[in-house]
Amino acid sequence: MKAPSTITAHLFQVVALAAIVMLTNLGGPRLWDDDEPRNSGCAREMFLRNDWIVPTFNAELRTHKPILLYWCMLVSYHIGGANEFTARLPSALAAIGTVVLTYAMGRRLFNPRAGFWAATALACSVSFAMVSRAATPDGVLIFTSTLAVALFVFGTFARRKSVTGDVLDADQPAPLQRAAGHWFPQRPTLVLMMYAAMGLAVLAKGPVGLVLPTAVIGMFLLIQRLPALQTDLDSNDSSGELRQMVLPAWLHNAARPLNPLHFLGTCWYMWPLAAIVTVVLIAGPWYAAVGVQTDGEWLRGFFFEHNVERALSAKENHHGFIGFYPVMLIAGFFPFSIFALPVIIETTRRLMGKDAWQPGYLLAVCWIGVYLCLFSVARTKLLNYILPCFPAAALLVGAFLDRWLAGKLLIARWWPAVSFAVLMLIGGFLAVGVYAVANEFLPGDEFLALIGLLPAVAGLIALGRQMFNFDRRWTAGIMATCFAAMTTLIFAVGAQRVDAHREDQKIVSAILAREANPKLATFHILEPSWVYYGKQSITELPKPEKRIKTSNVPVVMAKMFDNKQALTFLSKDPTAYLITTRTQYEKLQPHLPADLKIITEQPLFESQFKMDLSKLFSGNFKKAPQQLVVIGREKANVIANTPAVETKR
DSSP states (O other), X not given: OOOOOSHHHXXXXXXXXXXXXXXXXXXXXXXXXXXXXXXXXXXHHHHHTTOSSOOEETTEEOOSSOSHHHHHHHHHHHHHOSSHHHHHHHHHHHHHHHHHHHHHHHHHHTOHHHHHHHHHHHHHOHHHHHHHTSSSTHHXXXXXXXXXXXXXXXXXXXXXXXXXXXXXOSSOOOOEESSTTOSSOOOHHHHHHXXXXXXXXXXXXXXXXXXXXXXXXXXXXXXXXXXXXXXXXXXXXXXXXXXXXXXXXXXXXXXXXXXXXXXXXXXXXTOHHHHHHHHHHHHHHHHHHHHHHTTTHHHHIIIIIIIIHHHHSOGGGOOOOTTHHHHHHHHHTTTGGGGHHHHHHHHHHHHHTTOTTHHHHHHHHHHHHHHHHHHHHSSSOOGGGGGGGHHHHHHHHHHHHHHHHTTOOSSOTTHHHHHHHHHHXXXXXXXXXXXXXXXXXXXXXXXXXXXXXHHHHHHHHHHHHHHTTOOHHHHHHHHHHHHHHHHHHIIIIIHHHHHTTOGGGHHHHHHHHHOSSOEEEEESOOOHHHHHHHTSOOEEESOGGGSOOOTTSOHHHHHHHHHHHHHHHHHHOTTEEEEEEHHHHHHHGGGSOTTEEEEEEEEOHHHHHHHHHTTTTSTTTTOOOOXXXXXXXXXXXXXXXXXXXXOOO
């Protein structure tokens, strides 16, 4: 009797897990500075003026990212209005789609159980969940990039006819090629769909949407299409003897994929003309339209400032050492990154030993390697740059857990026990660290430290069951349950409690409580959330284009010119309010008219929290937070100490 397929059960579990992690209390916390209110506010401004072409924020052209995220938000706003939930919904739905694609790839390249654990590992990884619950382009980029690679996999490898849905441990069949001898889709429809997905990725975040997925597939083909690697050169071949004198055999074989003829042949093998035409047809119309409507300003800002300059210099002080991305990959993929070292060893042995799953392992390694190498060269370094390779890391973890559950690892049996012990230690440190941070910044919410105990409990149970040789399936199930609970609680509960302590968000509502239509400006500081929740553009002072830049002018005069801008703004309109820091206010105060006073004052919690968190164990940890003040005119009919009300709708 034919065994029932597991695909329905797996898909239900995978989608349910991803939905719980990504959607639970998605709209609870307010938008986090800096990127969320900028992106959400940009889409709202486009929504209000019914503009689907030109992105603006705070009434200024926004050249940071292309249009796809804003289009998704616009659709979401039309359905549910502009709010935190609808702003984040496109990223969350894209993440659920990415988890499903990861399961499907794991099923095709390895087996159903490996695909299931790959999807589980991806859904529970902390950094992936973080960006998937944020109103940023990363979730959409990860989905479109993964879709492109997934279509390559579906076009190259067929479903194994022998697979009925059960996990096959005995024979471990190799991926089945759709067309014998071909490692690239031969159906034009699938090729065009693959490049169309890359075109969408270009609309999500620019050229990287085409370059990186193409490089991943290309690197896989450069290696996979080579004849078997040589271990020794032909001693009867004079040219071989000469090469052996110049280069060691292993180095020569390692360089073979980059042979110019082989490289060019592989490029042509990937249908480059179809790639160019398809991507231009998908992404080109909007790039052309925004270029025309902004007289080329958007194109100059995006391609030169946010692409070329980010590659050549560390923008916004986002520096990093050469090993930044490998470390961030391991940290960001927590909690399943506890298996990082055994996964690396296991994967290396299976690749070297010509494992039946070799194509799947090779594709995942190329996927990770391309992202780590290319972004390590770029000067600007951010964790979210390498997030599109997280599905590849999940595939390797899924294959490792499948072999562990089958009792067929090539590494020593004690490696999983070491990982579980590490998990226990990390969980303990997390609990202590979260308690210390909460005690300082989140008084009353020290209970959040209990979330850190979940991985410690998972590690303890898993280690105990490993030592006493209990059923591995139960061990894996308990571990996955704890991991999913931890990731969900971090963002559904932890983020909500942190948001409750963001006192600086109340300054906008304090102004709106005094004045129905205030004129707002900031001086030497601007948090994008103030623009979003103030529901109006805010003048940012001093205006950079008016600042004195001549080297012959003393710095004191330049500062006086800056101060004059702030004083001029306050004197123009009785409804004018200026948001600045306590330090800047003290410099302005001697020049202010008598009727201009501090209306409200709040600590700049979020920026101070970010800064001091890195000084957890230093003497500067308890440094007083920077104070924000609002300067406005006193009014007889308004209580001076205006109560702060919530800005969240």
